Amino acid sequence: MTVRSAWHLPNGQTREDTRLAVGLGMASAAPLLTRAGCVFGGLRLTGTAATGMQAKLSPGQVWVPGTSTGAQGGYPVTVDADTLLTFADGHASLPRVDAVIVRVYDTDYDGSGKYEAALEVLQGTAASSPTAPAVPKSAELLYEVAIPAGASAAKGITWASAITDRRRYTAALGGIVPAAGGAPHNGAYAGQYRDADGRLERWDGAQWTKLIPDTVLRHTADWGGTTSTSYLEILPIDTTLPLFATFTAPPSRWVSLTFGAFTAADGNATAYISFRLRTQSGTEVLTPSDDRAAILDGAGRASISTCFPVGNLTPGAVYTVTAAYRSSVAGTRVHFDSRFIRVDPVA
Template sequence: MTVRSAWHLPNGQTREDTRLAVGLAMASTGPLLARAGCVIGGLRLSGTAATSMQARLSPGQVWVPGTSTATQGGYPVTVDADTLLTFVDGDAALPRVDAVVVRVHDTDYDGSGRYEATLEVLAGAPAAPPAPPAVPENAELLYEVTVPAGASAANGIIWASAITDRRRYTAALGGIVPAGGARDDGAHVGQYRDVNGRLERWDGAAWRQYIPDAVLRYSFNYGYTTSTTFVETLTGGPDTPLTARFVAPARGWVHVTVGALTAVEGSNVATMSFRVRQESTGTEILPPVQERSAQFSGNGRASICTMYPVGGLTPGVVYTATAVHQSSAAGVKAEFDNRFVRVDPVA
């Protein structure tokens, strides 16, 4: 059949029809495949003692994709009570890495003669360094556990350092997916996930912060220049050049702000601006000019500041914004103190 519907026909709805229908409400990784993963908060693994060969898995739920065929559909699996898992003794000479998985056995696809879901500990091969075993079809990886050489009930696994959490998480269709797991690639360009309270967006190759952090570089040290061309380095103080390193956001636009407490002799002018470069190549993207500068002239001291939008940046690429300084007259000190460079991403 090329077109299926569920809870529609008066008879003949198959288990496969039902699994495919349920998967329609889940975040997807393909036209007919729902994203595998756990419900947040469950299926936590912890050792039963500081050193032992048993661990306890807490209750939880997980969606296990059927990967034997394209139309198999997925399986919602629930672990409804604490479950003890026993790891076999370690090799006499070499460590190994075991995998804890939730696995679905469905004889319609695997010929196992079984219709059940199981928790399994898959033992890896002893080696130096060890590698985890491959995850079988119709299974979802939860944890990897390092079993040291010689481990046994009398001298067990050091649980505080042995467990590597490989759980990934799923959500309803269109939902924001919690981050987690080593295989946590995005399903499509424009998918979002939550990482410690910050949104990341899948760009087809990597997760990028949707709105990268604002970046601030600050120096309270005094310095001056007598140059009539823009210079990054000041005389008389450290922290020069003063450079803010930032990642271009998804829209490719940022606001760059520079400022300082300034002074200059007579009727001359102290000027502060900035230049933007691509970090990896050193290519200047935006040169400093008078039209993008902050200026002071006159007696005494004054705080100056300017902000300018910078666009056309490549999302995910690292750039730098560096403060530059200038005096209007050769040999006349243009003085700068309490300088800063700030870069704010534009959402």
């Protein structure tokens, strides 16, 4: 059928029509495919004893997309009570990895002769470096379980280290889902968001990128000095290395640069600390300038710093900011210690 609707025609609505209609409210993975995954908080697997060959799966819900054909639609599956799963004894001398899955059988697509959902343990192949078995169509991986050589009801499985959580999560259309569990989900469209360990990420059409890149802080306790009236990135007195920070420009195109040092000046010199900004290819964007500098005017010592906004950056591009220093009086030394640069992306 080319065009379908649901709860519209007086009769003739198929189960496939209904599944496709329900999928409209779910986060998408493709034009006709909903994102697979669990409802957060359920389907937890725990061993029933410190060792043994049985584990218990707690109640929960999972959305299993039908992947036999493009227009199969998805299946909401509920496990409504604790369920015991039994794992086969281990190989005599080799370990293996088993997989715990939720699988949907629909004979209209798979020829299985049944219409049901099931919890299954797929037994892996014993090997010196075992891998988990492949997940079949119309199924969702929940866990992988390492079965040691010689495991049995008497010897058992050490559950605390054997279980690898592969649960993925889903949400309603437009919802923000946690990035966790098994095979990673690519984004379905540019502009989709997800939660990755408490940080918001955005799908740009090719990869997940942090919505707001990390703050970057660089610091050195090395002391250095100069008598030059031109800005230098390497302090020639004590031949210290340059201080620089590399960062990724956020979608807003703006960052806030904070930089400074514990500073001293001989005689009547004024000490300046500014910065040079370059692209990843080395093209200069901003040169050091007294207008963008922290300044110690006159003899003595002080901790100085300043904050300067930088905009019109290319989102996602990588830049390097490098500290630069000078004295106001040729031949008169200025000193810099405990130098730092901090880059804060602006939301």
